[in-house]
Amino acid sequence: MSSPVKIDVPAHEIVADFLKKNAAKIQQQQFVALKVNDRILDLKTVFEETKQVELIPLQSKEGxxxxxxxxxxxxxxxxxxxxxxxxxxxxxxxxxxxxxxxxxxxxxxxxxxxxxxxxxxxxxxxxxxxxxxxxxxxxxxxxxxxxxxxxxxxxxxxxxxxxxxxxxxxxxxxxxxxxxxxxxxxxxxxxxxxxxxxxxxxxxxxxxxxxxxxxxxxxxxxxxxxxLHNLEEAKKRDHRKLGRDLELFSIEQEFGSGLPLWHPKGALVRTIMEDFWKREHLKNGYQMVMTPHIAKVDLWKKSGHWDFYRENMYSPIKVEAQDFVIKPMNCPGHVKIYQSKLRSYREFPLRWAELGTVYRFERSGVLHGLTRVRGFTQDDAHVFCRPDQLHDEIIKVIDFVLFILRTFGFSEYDVYLSTKPEKSVGSDEHWELATEALREALEYTKLDYEIDPGEGVFYGPKIDLKIKDALQRAWQCSTIQVDFNLPQRFDMTYIGEDGKEHRPIMIHRALMGSVERFFAILIEHYNGALPSWLAPVQVIILSIADRHLPYARELQAHLKSNDIRVEIDERNEKINYKIREAQVQKIPYMIILGDQEVQDKNIALRHRKQGDLGKMSLDNFLNKLLTEIKEKSIM
CATH class of the missing domain: 3.30.980.10 (Threonyl-trna Synthetase; Chain A, domain 2)
Structure with missing residues (x-):
């Protein structure tokens, strides 16, 4: 993208005419507009006095x-x-x-x-x-x-x-x-x-x-x-098609639109993702919590969701003459856990994480595979901290976000600071404090970011990270929100060092956003060929003839004992057909067994992208694969 050029435009002169007369002096670009005090204007603008303007090239984002x-x-x-x-x-x-x-x-x-x-x-x-x-x-x-x-x-x-x-x-x-x-x-x-x-x-x-x-x-x-090439490629990578072809998930109309069913292979990948997520959260000082799927309407009225988020919530259901709502968010549950006992300043920060399934009323016209569903699992967490801890906690969350995204193979992202929307709650002072805390953290981490005016949530400003996939498409995933509102609405307190009651600050954050959406992005990013540490089947053993099956089962047992996900294709088919089938199923490694491999007690190895890797011992291959898995290699 080209950068804007600054010039002084004389009073009472059409900017476009001035550019024509001074074309030789001005950097040769195709300018389409100008900017004054962050306001973008037409080139046919006339000023009453001499004005310095930024010229906007056609190739720029604004252009x-x-x-x-x-x-x-x-x-x-x-x-x-x-x-x-x-x-x-x-x-x-x-x-x-x-x-x-x-x-x-x-x-x-x-x-x-x-x-x-x-x-x-x-x-x-x-x-x-x-x-x-x-x-x-x-x-x-x-x-x-x-x-x-x-x-x-x-x-x-x-x-x-x-x-x-x-x-x-x-x-x-x-x-x-x-x-x-x-x-x-x-x-x-x-x-x-x-x-x-x-x-x-x-x-x-x-x-x-x-x-x-x-x-x-x-x-x-x-x-x-x-x-246009990327659009065609995106059609091939459509996670809905790949999800069906690879037997990962389905959405059955008889069950309900926007409610995915996870098949064994998809559920296995999801389990691997969630286990990794839990391990890393425990390493980073988080504790796991769980909250119910329904709660009384009064809870959502108190939290503000009933007033500000009702159109995305399902209608109440009667339980013994009381109105309950299926939860659209996990945060009120975490607040109530906080309030289960008197808290001291010495406990902070409290970091509580939950893979919490929520339900939101999405119109049928916007539902789309796993990227827009009615029931999904947020990789949710809330950090309760003192004001003096807020800066460090936001930075820690940012670092954690980047670690998770990079591990899954995403290294490019756009970062936005989303500010106060028209419909909001809380004082201007709290909004300013929260926004400034997020801004300072972004500046400290030296992340390039843009202001996204009015796109914060009703209770606070937020940082949004949009990851770039292999086709350079941007996907909204990670979010970090600072909230003064819920602690005030629920009258949350802790006893400070001075023996008096103080109000904690609440940070809402999701690293992947939702498991379903992130899963869909992964499928399209890798075109279904998930890295070996994530693949539902990491190795498939292809025997040329039935006489090679005993050795195949021996190899399978050894690989399984090392926690490798391995299958054997025992069908009576030609080996080339079996290889093509394994390629279609995006399985990372193929072990091909014939008479020579059985005799030499080694394997012929093939990779789905690199092709034939030659002969090697099973132990050498196992060490190679275990290293890939440990390092979360994305090849």
Whole structure:
């Protein structure tokens, strides 16, 4: 990504015109916008006084965001030209792309994409100038009432509080938008429409179903091609398909959507993950706790979840005339364990961990394999500490997060500091203290991070780590949250060194996020070929003929005695077929046995990626494999 360039722009001069006149003096990049005091503006902005600005290149993160936003407008212009009567709703950018929701009598399908893309290309080549104009909100309302008769834009305008709003015009196309946008359509060259889906207006299933067309755009052809290649590769790596092919898990509609069933191999991998997780937590000073799956409604009202999280909770169930709720979170249970006795300052920090299964009401339209389910297990933990311990405890959690992610093979991640949302509880003072504590910890650990405004949870700010997989896709997993709210709501106290009552601070944290989601990410990251320490079957013994089976069983017994997960393919099939089957099942190592191996009491070894490794003794192979497992090798 290119870095912004700073220049001084004279008063009363259009920035774009100034750039043209001084092109020879300014670093040669394709600039698409400018930034002043963290506010991004169009290049056609005029200032009343000389102003220093940062120029934003097309290749920068902000530049790509603007490119994709403008591409959504270009797509909308093409659609309204090709399909008259189509009404516009909203067209935002998303990660790596954009979409626009349309209300149209025409049913869109991928078959329409070629025509839409062709019209977009024509409009882009026409180099249509994009112009911003401001009008009063009342005038905009009148425009959409009389000229456009568009109820969607009217609904948006009714919620606006500013006296003026902005329109963007490109040729005969006009759209209500805050911007900023590209100076002209000719900047949009490398784009692709991807798919179409249904979407309720404003995400509310009580509203009309619209048609959402997704697309992507990049600043150069190479980046677009790479992204499209990765999309095709992602289809091959889809954990839902691999989960079925490798017999790891299934989701049966008769059992319930979003409720996975773990098959023996999948449950084994999950057990390996969880055992590792528990061992490392015990090493890092955590204690294990367990909490029930249901609790009285009053508990959730006291915690604040009933008011702030109710739409994601299941309806109460009656138990002996009392209302109980299936838990969406583990934290209130840990709070009640804390309150089971009087606490002293000498006990802190308390670090309690639980692989706690929770249940959340997710709409059927958003369920997706293991990445979005209705019942899942959080690798949850809560740290209760004194104020003087907060800084060190956050740093320890960050270090622990990075250790866990690296062990599973993730070394790239984006880090975000998510701040106070609109709907929140607690005092501004506590929010500021919590946010600053997280910020200081990030600075201390020298992690690059971005501010994610308004994306904290209702009770506190948080650090989010999004891991990058083999296809450079970002996945939300780890989170660290500082909470002053629950200790206050539950009146949690401890006796300080001064003999008086004090309030502890609570840190919520998850390293993997949820076992289900992390499992899905692992499957797609490794394309099903899990590292040998995680693989459900680490070794398979392939006998060429039945006369080799006694030796195969002898080897199997020896490997099993060393805790190696090993199977024998005893089928009466040709050896090449058995090898292909083992490759399809992604088994790390194949031991091939024939007359010579039986006679010499050694093995012929094959690796799923490296191919034939030659002959060796069983003990040499065992030492090699045990080292891989001990070191958590990701090969």
């Amino acid at each position: 790509l965001h603007i490119l994709r936003h403008s591409s959504a407008h270009l797509m909308a212009q093409a659609v309204t030209q090709l399909f008259p009567g189509t009404m516009l709703t909203i067209g935002p950018t998303i990660e790596n792309g954009f979409y626009y929701d349309f209300d149209s009598n025409h049913t869109f399908s991928p078959a329409d994409f070629e025509a839409i893309e062709q019209r977009m290309t024509e409009l882009a080549r026409a180099d249509i100038q994009v112009k911003r104009r401001e009008v009063s909100r009342l005038k905009a309302i009148e425009y959409y009432k009389t000229e456009q008769q568009d109820p969607y834009k009217l609904e948006l305008l009714e919620e606006f509080t500013d006296e003026t709003v902005s329109f963007y015009d490109q040729g005969d196309f006009t759209d209500l938008c805050r911007g900023p946008h590209l100076p002209a359509t000719s900047f949009i060259r490398f784009f692709k429409l991807l798919n179409v889906a249904g979407a309720y207006w404003r995400g509310d299933e009580r509203n009309k179903m619209l048609q959402r067309i997704y697309g992507t755009a990049f600043s150069d052809k190479k980046a677009l091609r790479q992204y």
